Amino acid sequence: MQSKISAKEVNVYYGSNHVIKHVSLDIFSNEVVAFIGPSGCGKSTFLRLLNRMNDFIESFRMEGQIFIDNEDIYDKKINVEELRKKVGMVFQKPNPFPKSIYENVVYGLRIQGIKNKKQLDEVVERTLKQVGIWEEVKDKLNQSALALSGGQQQRVCIARTLAVEPSVVLMDEPTSALDPISTATIEELIYHLKKDYTIVIVTHNMQQAGRVSDRTAFFYMGELVEFSDTKELFTNPKVDLTQKYITGRFG
Amino acid sequence: MPRTELKEKFIEFLLKASAFISIFTTIGILYVLLSESTDFFKEVSIVEFLTDKQWTPLFTEKHYGILPLLSGTLLTSFIAVLIAVPIGLSIAVYLNEYSPKKIRKILKPTLEVLAAIPTVVYGYFALMVVTPFLQLFIPSLSGFNALSPGIVMGIMIIPLVASLSEDALYAIPYSLREASYGMGATKLQTVFRVLIPSASSGIIVSIILAISRAFGETMIVAIAAGQQPNFTFNPLVPIETITTYIVQVSLGDVVQGSIEYKTIYAAGIALFVLTFILNNISYYIRKKYQKYQL
Amino acid sequence: MISNSVKINRFKDRIFKWYGLLSTTIGVVILFVFLYTIIKEGWDRLNWQFFTSLPSRRPSSAGILVPLLGTFWIMILTTIIAVPIGVAAAIYLEEYGKKDKFASFIEVNIANLAGVPSIIYGLLALEIFVRIMGLGRSLLSGAFTLSLLILPIVIVSTREALKSVPKTIREASYALGATKWKTIWNAVLPSAAGGILTGVILAISRAIGETAPLVVIGAMLYITTIPTHPLDDFSVLPIQIYNWLSRPQKGFIENATAAIIVLLAITFILNGIAIYLRNKWQNKVKW
């Protein structure tokens, strides 16, 4: 099978701090991959490599190569904005813009210069349905997104990401700020999104990784310790460290 | 024990009294302006004051229309704001979103220096540097005019606009920038579609304060604008502002209690009302905005 | 595969980046043009005679002795008047009256005063200090005027400094049985001293550059005696500069330029000290 995302010997430094060490991995189309590991092990850093969000950090430096659809995304010729349209991101804390729900969802289209009202309306309806809050918000699309609950906000943020039709969606602990019910709806959503998207999700919640992902990668101190089938990794880990981590016998 | 308590109470009283001085100052300003200008308005009707197009209290044929002074004030302030707001806002955006830390470290303190220069020095620049320079391009520009002091006033106000707008931009959480960049927006798009709208109240405050500052500026116009109360919006000819008129009268030998003397308080109250309104609007926007932020 | 709109947006972005850099540098460039002009025009005039001479009708024999001493007098008197009152008011607002209605009223009031044009302070002072209190056109009148003018600045910056003192320092002192005032005096003020000092110096620097309110209270006199007493008539550097600028002879313009160099030197030294203190204080005190 052809891999969607392929990382080769990736190293990341923040100044002199070596935070990703010789990581190589492949992720395939339409699979959900979970990243787990203790705090500070580099999960977010690695995730943000995939749409070059680390570029904004002044001390950031990276070695190695990452291919998405066979393109080296750190190549000089790559257009970063184009890449980020293709590789969408959902953040830990819901971060809607202080604009209406409608304007939040169509933001990505507006910055591409799309003005056609009918097209925008369609996208809003489709994506809000996709994330399952169309019924809740369809009468108040012009109200501020900030007035929604945390779980609703996060779903609007996901709709906003989906509106530009990415093929990869990165999620950095998307439910850590949410209550169990909102969490469950978002997990369900991830399950449905799988058929159209490739999804990489960072989570501290082992059950969540088990529920939503096909394969799981365990990071420890910047290294990729184990990367295998989720069931396999949780029931029959090959590496001792993984075993210790998933059973909570750490340190 | 009661002695220490007494001492504590006494100190608190002293501190409170010091805080009261600011109230006395305000009362003092209101009292002085009102009492002197009430006398003025006994001799000159408010209608004449607000509608007469001439201001000639120091001539034999006296007219007391504030409009020429007001037009002078508005004209110079308008030019100043036209310079200060776009440049100040651009600086804020550039320093906050674009500049490498090193450049920021050099440029910011330099701008602060610009804010520390006494206004009389700016007046010198307007008269001796900027006007002659502009005359190279605009031969019809008088030696005294509204344009040059307006521009220089704008330069003086740049740091004010820049630093207040920068605070407003700085206060926007990083997560909003991430959300925008994450969707493939460029910095410029992020600035115009997310940051400036989110910081709009802070930016509006900076603009209002810039206007208020320009209204009250005295020395630059006193030195370079010519002290001639013309009711005009032509920036190329000499004009006079409210503040300059007060300076002009103060320099002469005007007898206390005379109508000429009272005119400076009438001019003063016009200025005070204008700036008071602007300052209060900006204060309340800022208060509201702080609440919204948290 | 790059779409057109993305290309255009990138291009705009790059243009704006250069525009932003240009805007920011404009300020710096103007600053240097100004400084260069002044130094070129006025440097040669800065000789011993210029610093030690009284005013004169002949530009070449006129000097800045009287206004220079006036500026120093004003600096000292204004500090003596404004600093204790401003700091005391700030302590009250920050440490005592925090939540009550009165304090928030004063706060609005101070914000308002900070925005009142300086020339209005001149009108206030002309009536209150010069006439009602009978201080005339003296140094003391001038110092009172400028003190009122900078009081809001002193209060606001002192409050900022007090705010940045962590609660733990206050609690530690209370825990040792200190009274409120003892805690403020012995624990809070020393920790805030650097910040307060920075604010005070900046405020004083603002005061000595002020011209308009002093013109209104009548400081622009032709004074030929050195001020030796707070009740003496006075002039200050900005006033002298304005006076010389309003005369047509070239020699006086040159004098004005030279006096500007002196005034700017004092302003920059004060600002330099303030910035130095601020950095030193910020680096040392990392809560």
Ligand SMILES: Nc1ncnc2c1ncn2[C@@H]1O[C@H](COP(=O)(O)OP(=O)(O)OP(=O)(O)O)[C@@H](O)[C@H]1O
């Ligand atoms: N902006 C930054 N500048 C410098 N170092 C950073 C930066 N962001 C992260 N780091 C460092 O990189 C390492 C990896 O951080 P990262 O955020 O990727 O961890 P993580 O696995 O996502 O942790 P968590 O589970 O707490 O989110 C940490 O040691 C962290 O201190």
Ligand SMILES: [Mg+2]
């Ligand atoms: Mg993380």
